[in-house]
Every structure is written in C-alpha cells, then in structure tokens.
Amino acid sequence: MRMGATSRRGLLAGLGALAGAPARPAAARSRYVFDARAGQLEFTARHLGVLTSTGRFEDFEAELLIDPERPLTSQVAVTVRTAAVALAYPGAVDLLRSPAFFDVERFPEARFSGRATGEGRLERFALAGELTIRGITRPHRMEARLVERRQDPALGREVAAFSAGGTLRRSEFGMTAEQAAISDEIRLTVRVRILV
C-alpha cells in the first residue's frame, strides 16, 4: 500500500481505517484528508439489464472540508489514480486500463471536486461539482448522506460515516467501447469514516 495523505500528517497513523483528526481547523469547518484506507470508491456497471459488476479504485486521495455539525456546507475534492482500478474478474483490470476505457497511459488521473448545494438534510443532501475522466470535464451531481455517527469505544472518539452516490454516462467521457455488454450508465459510490 502506498503512503497516503493520512501519514503525511503524521497523525493517528495507526488508525488505518479512519480519516484522522482535522489537519487544520478552518473556522467551523475542518479539513480532512483521506485515502483508500479510510474511504472506499466504487463503481457499478450493469450487463444485459440483469447482471452487475462492481469495481473500485485502490489509490486515491480525497480532501474534505466539513463541519460535522453542518455537513450542508461541505466541500470535497478527490483525485483518483486510474491505474489503481480493481475488479476481481480475470482480465478485467487490463481491459479497464486499456485505451478503450480509462486509458491510464494518457489519463493517469480522474478527479471530482464539488460542494454541498445546501439543499436537503443530513440524511440526504446534494453535492454538485465537476467530474473529470479521460480529460473530459462534465458537471456531476452526487447525493450524500450521514450514514451514522456514534462513539467508538475502541477509539474513545466520535466517528461519523458518510456515503455519497451518483450516476454518470460513460459515453459522455468518451468511453464508448462495449456498449452492448456494459451499460452506459455507471453508478459511483463513495464511503468515508471520519473522526469528529
């Protein structure tokens, strides 16, 4: 596993599964930096309308500006190493890295940056921003929610879990291969746990 941003801060390095304490308080909002150890970034495609397959990115860096009391003011930026795509089917990773899909040689990174629109409540709030895949940037909306917030007895700290989901059309990013076998619509899911 590569050394992520969590260790760069040198804080709470042993926690592994959590984005550590805020690096730099910014007014009421706190800045959290996390990678694949504290969060999950998945994508799901459908096949023939009845089958699904889910892959994930094992190397990404995310920065979250959030006031856990008021997540409706959140801001998020995620940078994904496209070569770190993972899908547990023989040959799938090579296919997804190939020029027809993520084209990782030419486009080593994909990005999302967005902010809460202020609409909604904790159980369901909107994030709007821009998604860049294969060098093409499109507006992208995600729906986020606070999954749970509870005291973690092992850590002696309060932990909040957020998730966000959104749908994109891969053809809008120039990824048009295998239209018959792989749905154009791809579902993105992000999960992260942070120390409040």
Place this chain on the structure above:
Amino acid sequence: MSASSSEGWSAAQRRLHWAAALLVAAAFAIGLVMVALPLTRLLEKIIAYQAHKTLGLLVPPLVLWRLWLRARRGRPAPDPAIPAWQHRAAAATHGALYALLLAVPLLGYLAASTAPGQIETTLFLLVPVPHALPPDEALHALIRPVHQGAAWALVLLAAGHAAAALHHHRRGRGTLARMLGR
C-alpha cells in the same frame, strides 16, 4: 436393487435420459467456449457464462426426477445375451454417471458462488439464483479445477457409455433401441 420392468424404459425415463445428455453436451461445449473467449468479446462471454449456468443447473432436478422414477418403476430386465462382467461394468458406470450428473452442476454452482468476480447467476437471463457462499478466492481456486475435472470425467464416461450402447446395437441387442423407445 430396484424393481425391474420387462416393458423397457418408460417414455418419461427416455425423455429425461436424452434431455440430460443434450444439456450436458451443450453445457460442456459452451463451458469450453466461454473460458476461451477473450474479454474483448465481452457480450458473447457474458451470455455464454449465463447459458452454461442455466443449462447446467437444469440437470440435477431432471436427474433426481429420473432416480425417483427408477426407484418407483425400476429398469428393464438385463439382456441375458450380455456377459455378467459387462453388466457389472455398466452398473458401475451408471452409478458414477448419476453421481457426476448431480456433483458437476453443484460444484459449478459453488465455483460461481465463491468466484471473486461476483458475477450473478441468472437462469435464462431472467431468474436470479442466490449464491450460497460469499466470494472466497482460496476456496474458488480449490473448487473450480474440481468442477472442471469432474466435468471431463462425466463427458468421457458418457462417451464410453454411448460407445458401449453402440457396440451392443451393432451386435443386434436392444440396449440402444429400448432407450430410443423402439
């Protein structure tokens, strides 16, 4: 041993025999193709896997139905023109064939269940079949070759079974004819 019937195989027993033969031949052939297909022919590969799983999973219920019919109704009386050792060899082959007809699809189902790729099983691309086991790479690596080896054993044994039936048929015996209902 079960009761014996001098009237030959019933129509249901004959149909179930040939249905299993066709399903196994098709599932085996598709199995070889689906594994060989590259991911660049993804649509064919996906369809081939689902067809293989659909055909394969139809076999055990048909075989259980047949075993039930055989227990209830019995099988035709042995042809006295065939030597006893050949009857014993045939009985052993039939036992092994029945066992493999049940075991190979079951192993295939377990291989699909434990596959790390988590591809669903959907009969006729319509009926979802829940997987009994969670993905488990180590277990999958164990089960898959057993499924494959047992499938080859089933097909080779069935080929021997067919060769023996043809052999008796050429000698004017009714072995094949009575399974054809003639």
